[in-house]
Amino acid sequence: MTDAALEVVDTDATTVFAGRVAGEAIRDRATADRPDAIFCANDLLALGVLQALIMLGDVRVPDDIALIGYDDIDFAQSAVVPLSSIRQPAALIGSTAVDLLLREASRDEGFRPEQVQFQPELVVRDSSR
Structure with a gap:
């Protein structure tokens, strides 16, 4: 088993x-130097990477x-x-933000700032199967 490495590729x-x-730079590497997987900060970046890898190159x-x-x-789909x-x-993030804002704006003495965490969902499609 080989050691996994994390590489961050900055974009403008x-x-x-x-x-x-970014995808072209990865595609142009020697096959052995390419990553096994890429996680992008948003879907627009990922769609550009996808274009570079498959439409402009021979990466599957x-x-x-x-x-x-x-x-x-x-x-994405x-x-x-x-x-x-x-x-x-x-929708839940938006409604929670409005609720917190309204509670704080009401100057309710019992209001305490809170940190709310939301559970993201992995949507698996063909690009990672």
């Missing part, structure tokens, strides 16, 4: 184009490199290789 933005640039997703994004935007993604409970 979180756009499809920035993902394509997920056979050669598994790919996952974050946000689960609508385009309709990509040429449907994109696995992390989905946040957006």
